[in-house]
Each structure stands twice: as C-alpha cells, then as structure tokens.
Amino acid sequence: MRPVLLIATIFFHLSVFSQKDSIYRPATLDEMFRQMDIVLSPAQIKLIRELPEDSIKKTNPYISDLTKDYDYYNDSKVVTDLEEKGIYYDDRYMLITVSYHRYLNGIDLKLDEQYRFFDSLYMGKVKRYEEALIRDSVDDKYIPLNLPDCFIELDKLLSPETKQRIKKNGVSGLHLSLGMYIRNRWQLWGGSRLKKYFLDLHGGFMHPESMSYVILKYYYQWLLGNKDAWRQWVIEQTKEKK
Known part of the structure; x- marks a missing residue:
C-alpha cells in the first residue's frame, strides 16, 4: 500500500470515531493514538511503524486532497489545541501521522520541535x-492588475476563433474550461495581486470560482464592444462595502 493511501485510510477511520454524533472524541494525541491502535488493522499499523519518517513527510502535498472529506472532528480538543498553536489542515494531519509513527516506535514525539518546524513552514x-x-x-506568467487588465490579457492569450465563439455563444459552460484556466494561470486559488484586487473590492472574501465568473461575464461584454460594462460591478461592490 502506498504511503499516501495509508494515511488517507488512517484519517478515514479516525473520522468514524470523531463525528459529532459519536460518543468518543479524542482530547489528546495519546488518546487518539490509542484509538488508532484499535481501529487500524495490524498490517496498517505495521506499515506505518516501519515506514521511514521521510517517506511520511513526502506525502505532505497530497494530504489535503486525501483527507478533506474526512475532516469531521474540527471541534475536538486535540484539534483545537493544535490550531491554537497555529497548526492547521495539511500540517495538522502530518504532525499527527509523524507523531503516531514515533509513538509506534517508542520514540520521543518531540512535540515542541515539531511545533517549531510546522510554524516555520507556515511562516514560509x-x-x-x-x-x-x-x-x-x-511562475513567469503575467498576473493582471484588475478587470480591464484581465480583458486585455485574454485578448492576447485567446485565438481569434475562441473569441468569436465566445461572442456567438456567451460564456455559459466555460466554468471548467476557460474558467479553470483563468483560476489556475492567475493564481486565484493561491495568491496573486489579481486575487487581492477581488478580495479588496468584495470585502475580504470571495470564492475563486466567483472571481473567474466575473471575469468571464464582463469579458463577454468586452468582446461585444461594451468596454465599460465592468465598471458597474465595481460600483456595486463599493456600495455594498459602505
């Protein structure tokens, strides 16, 4: 079994013990480990005990996708304690998994050392x-500064044929094609000055899919010759913040 699948299985089982309607919810790492001893199969326990710690840490980029559907214990004490120390989501799962590996091998958990390590990751x-x-x-890709800059950049990036199709058919159905391209290229999921532009206008929170929707909606108008249509959206956001 690959390490990433093992860790996903671990947290699936943990979620069963940690849902809001369950009786027992671990309050400490030690309690969580004792439950893992019960829930996990002997083969799983053997694998994570023998897995090199470096191999566990290398799964970190995949932890969020593997465990996001099983995160049912956010209000348990063990989790809130970690969050109070500034350890969230992927880092939290990684700390628990590394600590369980050390627990199985009778090694000092060195939690203070781990807290400092994950704090340095977070600050980075x-x-x-x-x-x-x-x-x-x-990543060597230009990031637009604002909405009209998005339209100017899309004019450069898209072929004449694509722009003609948008003018003819509109932007309905482009959410998972051009919309996804926009979200990924312009770092709307991560961080970019364009994301900041939307967050500042929208009052601090706006979903990346909503950002790409606004871009597509007003790019369509831009292609039709309504070059200032986007200004109405900006005016509306400004009014809502007041």
Missing part, C-alpha cells in the same frame, strides 16, 4: 503568499 507560506500579492508575475 505566509511570506510567499504576501510576496505573490504584489508581484506582476507568478
């Missing part, structure tokens, strides 16, 4: 995010 993410908010490019 924050720094990269803040830097991305002011850069005009990310």
